[in-house]
Amino acid sequence: MQTFSPVLIGSGGFWMPPQASTFAPNTDALFHFILWLCAIFFAGLMGATAYFGWKYKKRSDADRTSPIRGNHKLEIVWSVIPGLLLLVIFGWGFAGYREMIVAPPNAINMHITGQKWSWTMTYPNGGEDGNRLVVPINEPVKLTMSSIDVIHSFFVPAFRVKRDVIPNRYTTIWFQATELGSYPIYCTEYCGDRHSEMIGHVDVVTREEYETYLRGLAGCSEGDDLVACGERQFQRLGCGACHSVVPGQRIVGPSLAQVFGHEVSLTDGTTLTADEDYLRQSIMDPNSQIVEGFAPQMPTFAGRLDGVNLAAVIEYIKSLQ
Amino acid sequence: MASIAETHTGPHDGGHHESYLTAKRGIASWLTTVDHKRIGVMYLASILFFFFVGGVAALLVRTELLNPGKDLVEHAVYNQLFTLHGAIMVFLFIVPSIPASLGNIVLPLMLGAKDVAFPKMNLASYYFYVVGAILFILTIVLGGLDTGWTFYAPYSTTTSTSVISATFGAFVLGFSSIFTGINFLVTIHKMRAPGMTWDRMPLMVWALYATSLIQVLATPVIAITLLLLICERTFGIGIFDPALGGDPVLFQHFFWFYSHPVVYVMILPGFGVISELVTVHSRKGIFGYMAIAISSVAIAFIGFLVWGHHMFVAGESSLAATVFSFLTFAVAVPTAIKVFSWIATMYGGSIRYTTPMYYVFVFLFLFSIGGLTGLFLGALAVDVQMHDTYFVVAHFHYVMMGGTFIAFLGGLFHWWPKFTGKMYDERLGKLSAVLVFIGFNVTFFTQFVLGSRGMPRRYYTYQPQFHTLHEISTIGSYILTAGLLVALVTFIKSLKSGEKATANPWNGMTLEWHTESPPIEHNFAEQPICRRGPYDFPEIDESAAGARH
Numbered sequence: 001m002q003t004f005s006p007v008l009i010g011s012g013g014f015w016m017p018p019q020a021s022t023f024a025p026n027t028d029a030l031f032h033f034i035l036w037l038c039a040i041f042f043a044g045l046m047g048a049t050a051y052f053g054w055k056y057k058k059r060s061d062a063d064r065t066s067p068i069r070g071n072h073k074l075e076i077v078w079s080v081i082p083g084l085l086l087l088v089i090f091g092w093g094f095a096g097y098r099e100m101i102v103a104p105p106n107a108i109n110m111h112i113t114g115q116k117w118s119w120t121m122t123y124p125n126g127g128e129d130g131n132r133l134v135v136p137i138n139e140p141v142k143l144t145m146s147s148i149d150v151i152h153s154f155f156v157p158a159f160r161v162k163r164d165v166i167p168n169r170y171t172t173i174w175f176q177a178t179e180l181g182s183y184p185i186y187c188t189e190y191c192g193d194r195h196s197e198m199i200g201h202v203d204v205v206t207r208e209e210y211e212t213y214l215r216g217l218a219g220c221s222e223g224d225d226l227v228a229c230g231e232r233q234f235q236r237l238g239c240g241a242c243h244s245v246v247p248g249q250r251i252v253g254p255s256l257a258q259v260f261g262h263e264v265s266l267t268d269g270t271t272l273t274a275d276e277d278y279l280r281q282s283i284m285d286p287n288s289q290i291v292e293g294f295a296p297q298m299p300t301f302a303g304r305l306d307g308v309n310l311a312a313v314i315e316y317i318k319s320l321q
Numbered sequence: 322m323a324s325i326a327e328t329h330t331g332p333h334d335g336g337h338h339e340s341y342l343t344a345k346r347g348i349a350s351w352l353t354t355v356d357h358k359r360i361g362v363m364y365l366a367s368i369l370f371f372f373f374v375g376g377v378a379a380l381l382v383r384t385e386l387l388n389p390g391k392d393l394v395e396h397a398v399y400n401q402l403f404t405l406h407g408a409i410m411v412f413l414f415i416v417p418s419i420p421a422s423l424g425n426i427v428l429p430l431m432l433g434a435k436d437v438a439f440p441k442m443n444l445a446s447y448y449f450y451v452v453g454a455i456l457f458i459l460t461i462v463l464g465g466l467d468t469g470w471t472f473y474a475p476y477s478t479t480t481s482t483s484v485i486s487a488t489f490g491a492f493v494l495g496f497s498s499i500f501t502g503i504n505f506l507v508t509i510h511k512m513r514a515p516g517m518t519w520d521r522m523p524l525m526v527w528a529l530y531a532t533s534l535i536q537v538l539a540t541p542v543i544a545i546t547l548l549l550l551i552c553e554r555t556f557g558i559g560i561f562d563p564a565l566g567g568d569p570v571l572f573q574h575f576f577w578f579y580s581h582p583v584v585y586v587m588i589l590p591g592f593g594v595i596s597e598l599v600t601v602h603s604r605k606g607i608f609g610y611m612a613i614a615i616s617s618v619a620i621a622f623i624g625f626l627v628w629g630h631h632m633f634v635a636g637e638s639s640l641a642a643t644v645f646s647f648l649t650f651a652v653a654v655p656t657a658i659k660v661f662s663w664i665a666t667m668y669g670g671s672i673r674y675t676t677p678m679y680y681v682f683v684f685l686f687l688f689s690i691g692g693l694t695g696l697f698l699g700a701l702a703v704d705v706q707m708h709d710t711y712f713v714v715a716h717f718h719y720v721m722m723g724g725t726f727i728a729f730l731g732g733l734f735h736w737w738p739k740f741t742g743k744m745y746d747e748r749l750g751k752l753s754a755v756l757v758f759i760g761f762n763v764t765f766f767t768q769f770v771l772g773s774r775g776m777p778r779r780y781y782t783y784q785p786q787f788h789t790l791h792e793i794s795t796i797g798s799y800i801l802t803a804g805l806l807v808a809l810v811t812f813i814k815s816l817k818s819g820e821k822a823t824a825n826p827w828n829g830m831t832l833e834w835h836t837e838s839p840p841i842e843h844n845f846a847e848q849p850i851c852r853r854g855p856y857d858f859p860e861i862d863e864s865a866a867g868a869r870h
Contacts, residue, residue, distance in 0.1 A: 015773040027702050038693040045664060045689050052667035064862035066669025069606040078661045079654055086650040089700050094643055096702025101639050150476040151569055153709060157775030160706050164635045167475060168563030171636055188709040188777040190469050191476060193396045196780035295481060
């Protein structure tokens with residue numbers, strides 16, 4: 001369908017982003033079909049406007065104008081023909097949409113969790129990653145998505161898929177990637193301060209790379225350095241979206257550098273020295289102790305981080321001195 | 322001069338009756354007036370003020386987007402600015418714009434009536450508007466609003482900004498809309514001049530009739546929805562917030578059940594204005610009077626059945642999405658018929674290149690793009706890609722600003738001599754139209770490309786590949802502003818030193834041109850009688866072959 005596009009830039013043409021899923025060619029073909037239809041109609045409308053505007057410009061006060069006040073044949077023609085073309089667009093759009101909503105039964109199942117302002121991807125082996133979705137090329141992948149705070153929307157322009165991610169129900173999308181590479185994931189439902197930075201990416205890789213990646217995702221295991229593993233968890237959970245590890249740098253929440261062992265002032269007026277228990281409670285029940293000058297908006301990580309992985313994150317924060 | 326009325330009222334008996342502007346004096350005489358023309362003027366001043374406020378917010382938004390990252394303000398302020406821009410432009414400007422200002426002044430004049438059916442209710446409508454506007458201003462003082470004009474739950478039930486004052490403001494503004502709607506419906510049914518049958522009503526009146534129907538039927542739904550939202554925030558009653566057992570998608574259904582029909586409240590009066598302008602300045606009868614009149618009512622009706630097209634990817638069922646997509650294409654047909662008819666009206670005419678006619682050309686160009694790009698969004702598979710991107714932003718600006726706002730401005734130029742009794746500088750007026758046309762396209766056409774390439778809306782910062790297009794768009798917004806300032810200067814200059822306008826500077830046939838400019842307090846010195854159609858211009862050569870079909 002490349003031949004439809006007016007200027008060729010990348011596989012999506014002038015108008016569309018690169019094509020990297022099985023949906024892209026059909027969506028783009030329909031887009032360009034409508035585009036050309038619109039261009040032809042628009043040229044016709046404006047051509048007639050310009051011609052009448054020139055031809056029937058007022059010449060003198062003695063001008064006489066036409067008594068035509070309608071023409072049923074013409075009115076029927078210009079109702080029925082656009083009507084039929086609209087039916088074609090509707091049918092084509094519906095056909096593409098039907099493919100998007102019915103995932104093939106052999107699709108790989110992954111879960112996506114949206115929260116202000118990061119994505120968490122959960123893989124079939126239970127491994128998790130933050131803001132990074134790794135999928136094998138040429139295999140169908142089905143995403144089951146939910147939010148733990150407000151509505152977000154999961155949009156991968158290169159795949160031509162988008163679906164809102166809602167707090168009280170699962171929504172799903174599926175796709176089959178066709179080009180190796182890395183493509184942005186945008187949040188497209190406004191979700192507050194850092195909405196425009198709730199960006200992840202999809203890495204389309206070979207089957208072998210996908211399997212290697214999955215093996216590396218597991219939590220901390222024997223022989224792991226606890227701090228190094230904690231840093232991995234920190235990244236995978238997207239903590240860095242709100243918390244800097246540079247001393248004093250404010251993103252949305254407070255910086256986590258030079259917190260452990262230091263004095264912290266809370267909004268209720270009390271002051272305490274940050275110890276392991278303070279860190280643990282701030283992760284499990286974040287809104288119970290709000291640092292002075294910040295708003296209570298961090299979601300809880302209870303149920304998503306426990307045992308050795310929680311200990312590792314705490315050790316990592318302790319190491320940030 | 323020929324006219325659709327045959328009584329002998331008009332400029333020649335001047336002196337016995339004072340114009341509505343000077344009949345009474347003092348601020349109090351304005352604030353307590355029940356004269357539809359004065360209420361219309363107060364509405365006009367108020368909506369223009371809020372257009373200015375919303376416009377400044379838009380310029381700040383565009384300037385912030387000149388580069389990725391911070392140019393002017395922080396995230397939180399940016400989010401408040403785009404919310405302010407949207408909420409003010411929708412609730413305080415565009416919904417009341419044509420009906421409550423231009424419509425209020427011309428409707429009774431066009432019908433040959435002394436006033437609207439319920440003059441006090443008309444004044445009450447204005448005061449509801451004022452209270453709603455104060456609540457919006459209060460919102461800015463109380464910590465702003467950062468939900469977007471759509472108030473989507475559960476973000477709106479959990480944000481710390483001042484949601485309650487803003488939603489209550491929108492709630493009160495709803496009453497102002499309903500009051501105007503009821504008033505217009507009754508006025509059109511009961512107060513037409515003798516001889517003005519339904520098929521002799523100007524198309525502006527038909528458009529206001531269809532608009533009023535929607536206002537009266539749809540506004541209560543948003544009022545209830547906003548009250549429920551206030552209950553949820555204040556008393557913790559779970560309706561929309563899942564944390565309290567509610568459903569956020571329900572909010573979206575309620576919200577769009579009102580807010581989609583309201584799109585037609587915004588655009589239908591614009592259609593009405595264009596029908597008047599294109600006929601008067603082409604000296605031609607409208608092509609397909611009944612088709613245009615009936616299609617307004619058809620759009621109003623089908624407009625109630627397409628709200629789900631805002632929610633194709635929002636979690637509504639696939640079946641619902643399919644039905645809504647189909648109905649959306651159904652509403653495209655009557656809209657296309659109108660555009661075809663306006664263009665066909667110019668055929669065989671004697672077109673005068675006045676400022677209002679310039680705005681008709683601008684409207685036809687911009688609204689055609691706005692309408693046609695709606696086809697992309699109605700098609701399910703393509704909407705999945707375009708939803709909540711700049712493509713949508715561009716589309717609705719082409720419809721709302723390129724359509725309604727341009728029609729409003731064209732209408733303001735058209736009826737300005739009638740409202741004020743002053744002519745304006747045609748060269749300045751035309752210059753404003755040209756600058757607005759260029760600036761508008763530079764600003765918003767780029768946004769179609771941004772959107773189709775994947776740029777999401779409501780973003781404070783963006784990825785580097787979108788930089789150039791954002792720069793172009795921002796520069797366009799400055800050109801657009803310059804055009805609007807030229808229009809403002811044109812009006813101010815006219816008020817200060819404009820030539821005196823005659824009763825009928827455009828030789829219009831409708832009844833508002835059949836009284837003095839500005840009109841006398843009670844509109845007509847004696848009851849006009851309607852004997853012809855609204856577009857039976859003397860230039861029309863009725864004897865030409867093949868006259869009627």
